[in-house]
Amino acid sequence: MSTLKAVRGTRDLLPPETALWNRVEATVRAVFARYAFGEIRTPIFEDTQLFVRGVGEETDVVSKEMYTWEDRARAASEKAQSLTLRPENTAGVVRSYIEHKLGDTGMLQKLFYIGPQFRRERPQRGRYRQFWQIGAEVLGPQSSGAESPLRDAEVLEMLATLLDELGIPRAAEANGNTGWKLSLNSVGSATDRPRYINALKAALEPVKSTLCEDCQRRSETNPLRVLDCKVPEDQPIIDNLPKIADFLDEASTAHFMQVRAALDACDVPYVIDPRLVRGLDYYTRTTFEFTAASGLGTQNALLGGGRYDGLSEMLGGPKAPGIGFAIGEDRLILTLQALAEAASKPLISDKLDAFIAPMGIDQNAAALMLAKELRAEGLSVEVGDGSFRLKKSFELADKLARQIIILGEDELSTGFMTVKTFANGDQLKVARADLAAKLRG
Numbered sequence: 001m002s003t004l005k006a007v008r009g010t011r012d013l014l015p016p017e018t019a020l021w022n023r024v025e026a027t028v029r030a031v032f033a034r035y036a037f038g039e040i041r042t043p044i045f046e047d048t049q050l051f052v053r054g055v056g057e058e059t060d061v062v063s064k065e066m067y068t069w070e071d072r073a074r075a076a077s078e079k080a081q082s083l084t085l086r087p088e089n090t091a092g093v094v095r096s097y098i099e100h101k102l103g104d105t106g107m108l109q110k111l112f113y114i115g116p117q118f119r120r121e122r123p124q125r126g127r128y129r130q131f132w133q134i135g136a137e138v139l140g141p142q143s144s145g146a147e148s149p150l151r152d153a154e155v156l157e158m159l160a161t162l163l164d165e166l167g168i169p170r171a172a173e174a175n176g177n178t179g180w181k182l183s184l185n186s187v188g189s190a191t192d193r194p195r196y197i198n199a200l201k202a203a204l205e206p207v208k209s210t211l212c213e214d215c216q217r218r219s220e221t222n223p224l225r226v227l228d229c230k231v232p233e234d235q236p237i238i239d240n241l242p243k244i245a246d247f248l249d250e251a252s253t254a255h256f257m258q259v260r261a262a263l264d265a266c267d268v269p270y271v272i273d274p275r276l277v278r279g280l281d282y283y284t285r286t287t288f289e290f291t292a293a294s295g296l297g298t299q300n301a302l303l304g305g306g307r308y309d310g311l312s313e314m315l316g317g318p319k320a321p322g323i324g325f326a327i328g329e330d331r332l333i334l335t336l337q338a339l340a341e342a343a344s345k346p347l348i349s350d351k352l353d354a355f356i357a358p359m360g361i362d363q364n365a366a367a368l369m370l371a372k373e374l375r376a377e378g379l380s381v382e383v384g385d386g387s388f389r390l391k392k393s394f395e396l397a398d399k400l401a402r403q404i405i406i407l408g409e410d411e412l413s414t415g416f417m418t419v420k421t422f423a424n425g426d427q428l429k430v431a432r433a434d435l436a437a438k439l440r441g
């Protein structure tokens with residue numbers, strides 16, 4: 001019988017790597033808490049219409065990449081419902097904001113999430129069909145200040161702080177070879193965009209037949225996406241297309257200037273990228289992307305986000321301007337691993353504090369008891385395998401732990417344990433009362 005494997009584009013995360021995931025998530029939680037974000041957990045599947053309306057029918061995510069199925073009706077009177085595994089989490093958060101009338105509090109909502117997302121993309125390094133995103137959304141009624149450029153800058157400054165605390169250098173300080181880079185743009189308001197799209201369509205009309213097949217289609221269905229095209233032959237043509245910056249109205253221009261001024265004041269470096277329009281339909285005004293030059297190859301987008309002032313209304317809710325982002329957690333981990341490898345520094349110590357080796361069946365219970373006591377004192381401990389062979393115990397202990405505790409008849413009767421530290425080869429007799437301190441050493 002053939003063995004079953006994880007489905008293409010999905011993967012298992014195993015220890016010790018999961019310790020790194022947990023450490024990243026702990027840092028994320030600590031940083032986000034300092035910026036007054038609370039956690040939201042929305043369902044992993046939603047009504048398909050949420051994404052069709054919220055993300056946009058013409059986007060690649062919705063038109064090609066969703067895992068959608070008809071849920072069987074349970075009774076004849078019930079209609080089958082089309083459900084979708086969430087391909088992103090912003091639409092779900094905004095749905096939840098509307099459903100729970102969070103806007104009625106009058107307060108700004110600052111929400112973050114950590115969880116799996118699903119897209120049927122072509123799997124490659126850094127691109128999976130089940131991947132994890134760490135995201136945050138700031139939204140609220142207009143009176144809460146959700147539309148303020150200060151919020152855009154705060155979110156970007158928080159991201160810079162998070163990446164700093166995770167130990168990913170800034171490109172400016174790492175000669176551009178390993179660090180992160182923030183690209184920034186404004187895609188204008190709901191009124192700027194149609195004017196720009198019309199100009200784009202007009203400029204594309206005479207040249208579109210020379211563009212790649214995808215761009216020929218996008219020119220009709222979603223011309224903004226032409227700007228995302230990576231096909232080398234298309235680049236000179238795309239570089240000559242009109243720029244959104246020339247179509248921003250006064251309010252959008254002022255908004256963007258204020259975001260930039262606040263970033264400058266907070267010492268957050270960025271580059272303006274006039275082609276950064278992002279793949280999802282709901283973005284307005286500020287859009288951004290952080291790329292990392294380490295470990296990601298062609299899939300170098302670490303995180304992306306932007307403002308979505310009309311999304312709540314698109315989902316049938318009240319006016320609730322907002323801004324958010326999603327970090328690709330898989331890519332964040334790949335970046336950290338590549339940086340650690342380049343610096344020849346282990347990322348996580350997966351060694352336990354101690355391995356207890358009972359020397360005979362009579363010491364088994366005492367070994368388990370000692371392990372229980374040391375674990376209660378906060379130490380990580382494994383107990384020997386019961387083979388009672390000193391050489392084998394040492395070999396196993398060296399693989400698993402920083403230290404071995406030998407527990408024989410002698411040790412039990414005297415109350416002094418033999419402890420060997422593998423790093424320096426020291427072997428000492430340690431009184432039971434001093435054991436935890438010694439192991440912590």
Ligand code: AMP
Nearest residue numbers: 126127128131301302303304326327328
């Ligand atoms: P998006 O929701 O498309 O704006 O993506 C936000 C971030 O999620 C990207 O910058 C990536 O880091 C990550 N991401 C998106 N799609 C995938 C994928 N298929 N596999 C891994 N990470 C992804």
